[in-house]
Amino acid sequence: NAGVTQTPKFQVLKTGQSMTLQCAQDMNHNSMYWYRQDPGMGLRLIYYSASEGTTDKGEVPNGYNVSRLNKREFSLRLESAAPSQTSVYFCASSFLTGSYNEQFFGPGTRLTVL
Amino acid sequence: QQPVQSPQAVILREGEDAVINCSSSKALYSVHWYRQKHGEAPVFLMILLKGGEQKGHEKISASFNEKKQQSSLYLTASQLSYSGTYFCGTAITGTASKLTFGTGTRLQVTL
Numbered sequence: 187n188a189g190v191t192q193t194p195k196f197q198v199l200k201t202g203q204s205m206t207l208q209c210a211q212d213m214n215h216n217s218m219y220w221y222r223q224d225p226g227m228g229l230r231l232i233y234y235s236a237s238e239g240t241t242d243k244g245e246v247p248n249g250y251n252v253s254r255l256n257k258r259e260f261s262l263r264l265e266s267a268a269p270s271q272t273s274v275y276f277c278a279s280s281f282l283t284g285s286y287n288e289q290f291f292g293p294g295t296r297l298t299v300l
Numbered sequence: 301q302q303p304v305q306s307p308q309a310v311i312l313r314e315g316e317d318a319v320i321n322c323s324s325s326k327a328l329y330s331v332h333w334y335r336q337k338h339g340e341a342p343v344f345l346m347i348l349l350k351g352g353e354q355k356g357h358e359k360i361s362a363s364f365n366e367k368k369q370q371s372s373l374y375l376t377a378s379q380l381s382y383s384g385t386y387f388c389g390t391a392i393t394g395t396a397s398k399l400t401f402g403t404g405t406r407l408q409v410t411l
Contacts, residue, residue, distance in 0.1 A: 217397065228302065228387060228403040229342065236397045244398060276341060286330065286349070286394065291341035 188212055190292035192277050198298045199267045207262040207295050209277030217280045218260035219289065220244075220252060222273040229276065235260055267299045301325055303390045305402040312409050317376045320405045322388030324369040331364055331371040332389040332399055335382075342387060345373075350394075375407070383409045 193208045211218065220232040221244075231244030233252040241252050249271060251263045260279075264271060275295045280287040303324040312318055322331060330349045334342040347355045348364035348371055361374045375382055385406045389399035 219398070221401075226403060229389075229401040231398055231400070234398050242397065245400070286347070288332070288344040288347065288355070289334075289342075289399070290344070293341055 190277055190279055190290050192275075192292040192295050194295060195293065196296050198300065199264075200300050201268060203267050204263070204265050205267065206264075207275055207277075207297075208259070209261065209292060210259045211279040211290070211292075212258065213279060213281075213290065214257070215279035215281050215290070216257070217282060217287075218254065219278040219280075220250075220260070220262045221276045221278065222246065222271075223276060223294075224273050232262065232275075267297075269299045271297065272299045273297060302400055303388055303402040305386075305388060305405045307405060308403075309406040310408070312378050312407065314378060314380060314409055314411055316378055317374070318378060318407060320373040320375070320386050320388075320407070322371045322373075322390070322402055324390050326369065326390075326392050328364075328366070328369050328371075328390050328392060329394050330391045331362075332391075333360075333362060333371075333373050334387045334389065334401075335384045336387065336404075337384040345386075378407075378409045380409050380411070383407060 190211045219234040221229040235241045235254040238257045277292040278289040280289045333345040336342040364371045385404040389401045
């Protein structure tokens, strides 16, 4: 039982390059989330998927797209990376949606955009 | 709007107590607490729901004042393992799909 896994763990991009961050969970959770964490800013929600087949914007969606590929997988895509997207990205999942359920976080992806 | 946490940072000696506060300008349905150790992912501690129900860690206590939209996390007889950054996350309705997290309180426990 691996919980929430994320790939890659580290990534360096040049401005304008694109990439996809992968996230998978094996807990049969319905809801999945993408956060970014910057120093002094806490965790900010980028996008979330309350259930398979649905996605919604969070607080900071600009510059990102997501795909809920199936119940297990939720990917985050940066189409044209910018230095402002340098951050640590966490994927999380919960059995049901946010207000009543604990979230399980993946180990994070540390992204640097030069 | 992000909830406001206080203090921003605190240093304790092992065995001392600490209180971390989380305040919101909006009426809240639930408050969630997470702890994050350096270089690691956040880990769930507990949920406090409107109406008094709590779910989570047996050794950590917290309160939720619905009228003041405030929650406090109580860390008693602190241990070195309590060190980390504590985040509160808030939901404004029972059907809310997402949490809004505060900026965190950094706690350091020393010998």
